Amino acid sequence: MIRSFIVALREARTYLQDRAELAFSLLLPIVFFALMYGAFGGQAQFHATVCVVNEDQGGTYANLLLERLAELESLDVELLSGREADNKLERSDLLLVVYIPEGFSQRITDGEPVQLVFKQRGHGGQEGRIVASLVRSVAEEMNQEFQANERVKNNLAGRDIPEERIEVTVQKFLEREREHPIVEVREDTVGASPDMVNQFLPGIITMFVLFAINTMARTLVEERKLGTLERLMTTHLSVGQLFAGKFLANVSRGFVQTLILLALSYIVFQLFTPLSFVEALAIALLFSAATSTLGFIIASIARTEDQATWIGVSFTMIMVTLSGTFFAIPEGTVWYTLSRVSINTYANEAFKVLIAQGGSLADLGLEMGVLGGVIVVGLFLSRILFRVLPGGR
Amino acid sequence: MSEAFLIAENLHKSFNEHKAVNGVSFTIEKGEIFGLLGPNGAGKTTTIRILSTVLEPDRGDVTIGGHSIWHEADAVRGLIGVCPQELALYANLSAMDNLVFFGRMVGLGGKEAQAQAMAHLELMGLVDRARGKVDKFSGGMKRRVNLAIALMGHPELLFLDEPTVGIDPQSRNNIYETIEGLQQKGMTILYTTHYMEEANRLCDRVAIMDGGQIIALDTPYELKRQIGPPDKTTLEDVFLKLTGRSLRD
Numbered sequence: 001m002i003r004s005f006i007v008a009l010r011e012a013r014t015y016l017q018d019r020a021e022l023a024f025s026l027l028l029p030i031v032f033f034a035l036m037y038g039a040f041g042g043q044a045q046f047h048a049t050v051c052v053v054n055e056d057q058g059g060t061y062a063n064l065l066l067e068r069l070a071e072l073e074s075l076d077v078e079l080l081s082g083r084e085a086d087n088k089l090e091r092s093d094l095l096l097v098v099y100i101p102e103g104f105s106q107r108i109t110d111g112e113p114v115q116l117v118f119k120q121r122g123h124g125g126q127e128g129r130i131v132a133s134l135v136r137s138v139a140e141e142m143n144q145e146f147q148a149n150e151r152v153k154n155n156l157a158g159r160d161i162p163e164e165r166i167e168v169t170v171q172k173f174l175e176r177e178r179e180h181p182i183v184e185v186r187e188d189t190v191g192a193s194p195d196m197v198n199q200f201l202p203g204i205i206t207m208f209v210l211f212a213i214n215t216m217a218r219t220l221v222e223e224r225k226l227g228t229l230e231r232l233m234t235t236h237l238s239v240g241q242l243f244a245g246k247f248l249a250n251v252s253r254g255f256v257q258t259l260i261l262l263a264l265s266y267i268v269f270q271l272f273t274p275l276s277f278v279e280a281l282a283i284a285l286l287f288s289a290a291t292s293t294l295g296f297i298i299a300s301i302a303r304t305e306d307q308a309t310w311i312g313v314s315f316t317m318i319m320v321t322l323s324g325t326f327f328a329i330p331e332g333t334v335w336y337t338l339s340r341v342s343i344n345t346y347a348n349e350a351f352k353v354l355i356a357q358g359g360s361l362a363d364l365g366l367e368m369g370v371l372g373g374v375i376v377v378g379l380f381l382s383r384i385l386f387r388v389l390p391g392g393r
Numbered sequence: 394m395s396e397a398f399l400i401a402e403n404l405h406k407s408f409n410e411h412k413a414v415n416g417v418s419f420t421i422e423k424g425e426i427f428g429l430l431g432p433n434g435a436g437k438t439t440t441i442r443i444l445s446t447v448l449e450p451d452r453g454d455v456t457i458g459g460h461s462i463w464h465e466a467d468a469v470r471g472l473i474g475v476c477p478q479e480l481a482l483y484a485n486l487s488a489m490d491n492l493v494f495f496g497r498m499v500g501l502g503g504k505e506a507q508a509q510a511m512a513h514l515e516l517m518g519l520v521d522r523a524r525g526k527v528d529k530f531s532g533g534m535k536r537r538v539n540l541a542i543a544l545m546g547h548p549e550l551l552f553l554d555e556p557t558v559g560i561d562p563q564s565r566n567n568i569y570e571t572i573e574g575l576q577q578k579g580m581t582i583l584y585t586t587h588y589m590e591e592a593n594r595l596c597d598r599v600a601i602m603d604g605g606q607i608i609a610l611d612t613p614y615e616l617k618r619q620i621g622p623p624d625k626t627t628l629e630d631v632f633l634k635l636t637g638r639s640l641r642d
Contacts (some may be wrong), residue, residue: 145425
């Protein structure tokens with residue numbers, strides 16, 4: 001066993017002495033995290049731009065609508081011409097445009113019903129639907145204010161109160177109501193959008209750990225190329241000890257990278273409790289071991305670095321694609337059935353249970369069983385392949 | 394020199410249809426430097442790979458120090474040191490770290506590995522570069538580190554597969570002197586080379602291989618005497634006479 005540790009230490013020293021590789025492999029999780037933070041962490045509240053075509057230039061109510069939209073913190077207003085808007089919709093540069101029709105203000109003044117038009121591609125996208133909803137609520141608010149104004153005017157008709165005074169008074173009242181509503185909604189941000197992080201973080205972690213396949217796949221090939229593998233085979237080092245040493249080194253390396261990602265997620269996104277963090281580390285260790293084992297199988301088969309790299313990369317791509325790393329796969333589909341072949345699926349699901357569903361390791365019997373099985377079968381298979389293929393022992 | 398330390402009997406090894414080693418038998422006496430000469434593709438390296446337990450022969454057996462490579466491979470590995478033809482080093486580790494690592498692999502404890510590593514680096518004239526990374530070394534220095542690794546654990550039988558290829562005369566001379574010193578300490582050595590003057594200087598007996606077979610085996614003096622006056626004949630004359638002048642790949 002001591003020889004396995006010495007092999008692992010030798011691998012670690014080689015890794016630590018290669019400054020470029022060290023920097024790359026340790027910085028990469030941080031860069032990934034920064035990207036994730038930039039995408040989901042930096043702006044916790046919804047913010048979007050509403051594109052408006054105002055065909056009622058100068059209209060009182062059109063301007064009022066634009067002012068009200070601009071007052072919303074979550075919306076920026078961009079005015080477009082009709083042609084610009086059509087072009088952008090055509091090219092899918094925009095998914096939703098709000099049209100204020102000609103005569104909008106006049107018809108409101110005349111007491112006639114008017115329509116705001118939402119032109120959109122498909123259902124307008126998730127952001128478009130939220131924008132539409134915000135615009136609709138502003139329009140409804142204006143509608144209610146107009147109705148209130150009209151009713152007060154009607155009720156006070158014949159009392160010799162100037163119409164302008166009624167209008168100013170009602171507006172003051174409504175303005176005060178808007179500033180101090182009876183029912184107020186307060187938004188407290190306690191972290192990034194959990195749905196997005198929950199969806200992406202497990203995928204990023206599993207994809208990252210899967211890189212271990214490539215480093216593992218190359219390890220025996222590099223030793224072969226250097227001639228050190230053959231030299232080691234003339235010493236007391238057994239193949240089992242060699243495998244154990246390399247396995248230990250690779251699992252540790254993958255685990256450290258995952259640890260960085262999980263720790264940053266814990267600190268910044270507050271996704272874990274102390275217990276769920278430890279449980280996530282346990283899953284990361286198990287998954288790192290499973291991927292290293294798969295890398296070992298490739299290492300036992302490959303005869304050149306190119307072979308090892310290509311088999312490793314292809315395998316990684318297939319596993320990531322099949323597992324639906326960055327999107328949900330609908331149950332009952334062929335893809336869902338195929339996804340059961342990918343070990344990423346089980347690691348993804350395990351992380352999601354721990355991160356999003358508040359589960360524990362006790363809920364992850366299947367996932368841990370599959371990953372553990374991959375380790376046992378993979379090590380056994382790689383040992384057999386190393387024995388039977390040319391150049392092995 | 395009467396005790397046979399290595400006995401190779403009727404070794405055969407084929408790769409697909411190609412017979413790399415075809416019925417090779419010889420013995421090496423304890424404390425002897427035994428030269429294995431031959432043109433490219435003669436089967437020298439394959440023979441060494443079999444003797445050093447890396448390859449299993451298709452047929453035949455090898456006994457080293459009384460242990461069969463078939464049944465007691467690990468015991469055999471405890472007796473041998475291998476200096477391969479290609480440099481087999483971890484280039485991004487220091488010379489010292491390389492030696493200590495392989496020392497631990499042959500079963501030395503930490504302190505013993507350190508002590509032997511330092512002693513062997515001194516023997517190779519590399520003490521002042523012990524902590525230097527191997528990839529910064531010259532070709533000759535790398536060759537000397539390659540040989541020093543093979544000495545870790547004080548093996549009783551040393552396989553040297555063309556240890557002086559592509560190095561300067563000073564490094565080559567250092568390796569010659571080291572080998573002669575090792576023989577004086579009782580080490581048995583199997584030596585392959587393409588340099589005939591090297592074999593003439595170092596080897597007690599020489600086997601010439603071609604086509605996977607041993608076609609001549611004797612002392613350099615006797616081999617030379619068989620084709621002409623020994624003082625006017627070189628081992629290269631013998632070699633060319635026996636293996637022909639046609640080019641080999």
